[in-house]
Amino acid sequence: MSLIKTAIVCVTAAVIFALVQGQGSVQPNCLGCICEASTQCNVSVGCHTPYAGAYFCGPFLISWAYWADAGKPVIQNDDPNRQGAFENCVNDLYCSAETVRQYMGKFATDCTGDGAINCEDIVRVHKIGYNGCNANVNANDAFWQSFRTCSARVNVD
Numbered sequence: 001m002s003l004i005k006t007a008i009v010c011v012t013a014a015v016i017f018a019l020v021q022g023q024g025s026v027q028p029n030c031l032g033c034i035c036e037a038s039t040q041c042n043v044s045v046g047c048h049t050p051y052a053g054a055y056f057c058g059p060f061l062i063s064w065a066y067w068a069d070a071g072k073p074v075i076q077n078d079d080p081n082r083q084g085a086f087e088n089c090v091n092d093l094y095c096s097a098e099t100v101r102q103y104m105g106k107f108a109t110d111c112t113g114d115g116a117i118n119c120e121d122i123v124r125v126h127k128i129g130y131n132g133c134n135a136n137v138n139a140n141d142a143f144w145q146s147f148r149t150c151s152a153r154v155n156v157d
C-alpha cells in the first residue's frame with residue numbers, strides 16, 4: 001500500500017477511535033495505530049491459527065488468554081461464559097478496542113523505563129506482553145513499520 005493511502009487509512013482508524021474512546025488510559029490514536037498495525041484495522045479478518053496453540057482473532061489479533069485477562073468484555077447482552085463470546089467480542093471493532101483498554105488498565109507498564117506509560121509502552125505490551133516488553137523489536141517487521149508510520153502520522157508516542 002502506498003504511503004499516502006496508509007496515512008489515510010491510519011487517520012480513518014484514529015478518527016473512529018476518537019469517536020468511540022472517550023475514556024481510559026489508552027489514547028484513541030494509539031489504539032487506532034495498534035489496530036492499523038495488527039490488521040490494517042480490518043474487522044473482517046476473523047480468527048486464525050498461525051501456529052499450533054495460537055489462536056488470534058479480530059482487528060487487534062487478540063488471543064483468548066488476552067481477552068480473559070482483560071476481564072472478558074462482551075458485546076451487548078452476551079454472556080462472557082458462553083462459547084463464542086470471545087469471538088463475538090474481539091471480532092467487533094468496539095468490543096475489541098474495549099478489550100485492549102481493559103487489558104491495558106490492568107497490565108500497562110513502563111516498558112521503556114522513561115518514567116511514563118505512553119503509546120510505545122502500550123503497543124509493546126499488546127504485541128510482546130508485559131513481561132520483557134523492552135525487548136528489541138525488528139523495525140523491518142510489517143507490524144512495527146505500520147505502527148511507526150501511523151504513530152508518526154497521528155502524532156502519538
Ligand SMILES: *[C@@H]1O[C@H](CO)[C@@H](O)[C@H](O)[C@H]1NC(C)=O
Binds near residue numbers: 040042043044045046
Ligand atoms: C479484510 O480481511 C478479509 C479477510 O481476510 C479480506 O477478504 C479483505 O480483503 C480485507 N479487507 C481489506 C480492506 O483489506
